[in-house]
Amino acid sequence: MWKWLHPYAKAQTAYRLCNTLLPYFAVVAVASIIIGWVWGLGFAPADYQQKDSYRIIFIHVPSAILSMGAYSSMAIAAFIALVWQLRNAELAVIAIAPVGAAMTLIALITGAAWGKPMWGAWWVWDARLTSELILLFLYLGVISLYNAFEDKGSAGRASCILALVGAINLPIIHFSVEWWNTLHQGATITKFDGGAIDASMFWPLMVNILAFAAFVGTVVLMRLKNEILLREKHRPWVKGLITNQTQLENQNVGDKNAV
Known part of the structure; x- marks a missing residue:
């Protein structure tokens, strides 16, 4: 495991990997969002x-x-950061947290909007909804804990510990509809019996899941790049990037003035 992770312990290598992956994630995100939303919102049949x-x-x-x-x-x-002491893994935790919080907030808002016509209420203290709300608080806790420390090394370790402890909430969210008698419907897309969801709705839903996954990946990669640059701002390779970018911008300005 360490042999596989070791090259990415170097900030410059991790930064280059982000640069390499970012265009692919961005293209997939844009294409699948357009296809998924047009297909799902415009062409999928209405539910009976x-x-x-x-x-x-x-x-x-x-x-x-x-x-x-x-x-x-x-x-x-967080587990990798704590066990193998990889600082880049700590930065990944910080990069993911706000994006995950945004996804959780969207899920809660859209769930409330869906619940109103179906249940007659915007919010009920259903097991699935409550555990999802706790997930939002966990994300906010990780973000707040990281920003509460001036020493970012200590902040990263504390945030990783909280992230690991909070992982116990994930199976609670997933199995809440099976463990308790809740209003929230059970699993649909994970049931392959052919009757849970019609194919005309299933496939645009799959495209939208891919779209959201690629979008999350795109934003996380962008945030991780920024976190690496902020943490390594005094390193020669970062100063070299800034110098090259400045020279490129000056050259572009000169070309425009020449024209």
């Missing part, structure tokens, strides 16, 4: 019970899945 109001599923379900997926990634990064 919920009519067109069910279409919020194409935003709610991907955001809910990515809220847990982002936290899972954050917990894995």
Whole structure:
């Protein structure tokens, strides 16, 4: 495991990897968001019970899945940071936290908007909703804890510990509809019995899940690049990047003036 992680312990290598992956994630995100939203919101058939109001599923379900997926990634990064003492893994935790919090907030808002016509209430203290709200508080806790320390080394370790402890909430969110009698519907897309969700709704939903995943990946990579630059701002390679960027901008200005 260490042999695989060791090259990315170097900040410059991790930064280059982010630069390499970022265009691919961005292209997939833009293309799949356009396809998924047009397909799901414009061409998927209306539900026989919920009519067109069910279409919020194409935003709610991907955001809910990515809220847990982002936290899972954050917990894995926190584990790597604590066990193998990789500073870049700490930075990944900090890069993921605000993005995961945004996904969780979107899931809660769209869930409330969907629940109003279906349940007759914007919010009920349902097990799934409550555990998802706790997930938002965990994200905010990681962000606040990191910003509470002046020493960013201590801040990163404290945030990683909280991220790992909070991971126990993930199975609670996932299995809450099975462990307790809740209003929230059970799993649909993970059931492959052919009757849970029609293919005309299933495939645009899959495209939207891919879109949200690629979008989260894009934003996390951008944030991770910024965190690396901030942490390594006094390193020669960062100063070299700034110098090269300045020279490129000056050259572009000169070319425009020449024209």
